[in-house]
Amino acid sequence: MSSKSVKKGEFYELEVGNDLRQSSAYNDDLSPTKVSERTWSKLNIAALWVGMAICVPTYTLGGVLTAYFGLSVMEALFTILIANIILLVPLTLNAYPGTKFGIPFPVLLRSSFGMLGSNIPCVIRGLVACGWFGIQTMFGGLAIHLFFSAISDGWASLGGVGEVIGFFIFWTLNMLVVIRGAESIKWLETLSAPLLLIVSFGLMFWAGGKVSFGELLAIPANRPEDAGFLGYFLGGLTAMVGFWATLSLNIPDFSRYAKSQKDQMIGQIIGLPLTMFFFASLGVVLTAASTTLVGETISDPISLIGKIDSPVWVAVAMVLIIIATLSTNTAANVVSPTNDFQNIAPKYINHTRGALLTGLVGILLMSWELLKKMGWLESDVSVESMYSNWLLGYSSLLGPIAGIMIVDYFLIKRQHLDLVALYTPNSLYPAFNIAGLTAFAVPVVITLISLGVPAISWFYSYGWFTGAFTGAIVYFFLATPVNASESETQAT
16 A cells, blocks of 8 residues: 555644555654644643743743843843744744644654755754753752752762762653653643642742842843943843744644644743743742842752752752753653654664663763762863853754744745655655755854854854844745746645
8 A cells, every 4th residue: 555645624644555664764753643643732732831941941041141141130031031922933833834744843854954964954953952951861860869868868978979870860760751752741741830830939939038029120231331232132032042942943843743733823822931931030039039048149949949958848849840850851852852863764763762862862961070970070161051152052053944944834835745755765855955955054154154253243143043034045045946846745
């Protein structure tokens, strides 16, 4: 039997025959979801974003904007809110093909970058996620160490060794959740979202008595008095958009399970902007209150709670932080590289192997920090500097991919994809789509040049926006003549 694409309502479903089962570009885990598997409601999608947004890096965003981008507290919180409203545009648009055709991110990329060329953006996206996975696993491991330290003096005496053991315990929890599949992640996010919101409101109420909100919001900006607001705002806005630049690409990995386009859109609108704004606000408030609470300024909630002189409350708080970090890490940092690595060799790398490969790369990227905690290595490089420097900068290079994906699906392919051809080498989609690869390379090259040319330094400073628009424009002009000469991509 030959494979064919079948339309069912607003969805398309792939009936897989022997031709695709033998294809080198196909495996069951990358195959489009069946209509019966598309069970995520708007509340499930919203819970996904609540679970991902409530995490340690979000907590520190306000401090990053005030300390490094010269914004006041009020300006920083405003910037975070605007950035996440802007992010809804690429998130909802790139989610569309995932919902309609049930395909994951790597398979969608085959349309704009080619069957083999799709591996280039896949590996770039996957490595960024592995870096974030390692960092979040370090935070989760620290929470596990502090939990056991609160109930056992013997464990507390382990020091850095206990943190390393906690890292691998948390690593194992992540692998177990992801290997069990999408329903396991859906269950975790839906369970954790209301719990995390309750805890966050509780922390805000608790901190309210320790700090004056009026005085906090009145703290002036950390920039020269004669400096204008706009330049600092745009720089901070770019960094905040870069925070979720990764998910704006691989959102099809989740929207392929949505019940409808309405569910994925409303779910993301409900779940992302306000959660990010609220939890970042909580970070600003608790960091300001930390001086009163423990006598020093601490911007990391895990370390702050760890200093509370109550083993019971520390233990309870660490369990909640472990749940929060687990819900963020599995969805935001393991799902995508698991699919991305499968795309390299679908016949050899399935879902389980892709997840384990993600975990191993995450360990390698954090190996220097683990060796430091064991006392076997001395290094000035910190997790915080890795988070605030190269990962956010690296993420800004993902803008061109987002722009190319949106233009390809909505303007070039007109929301039509050939499902069978997406899994068939040497058919409708070429091995390398020169238009897509060129449109990606142009803004990346300009970005690298701008690092050494002050006159165009703005191209790097506003990298996600400049990259996304440049990639989109270049791709549109390069791909349109090709599209005009081919009658293609009508799903049947």
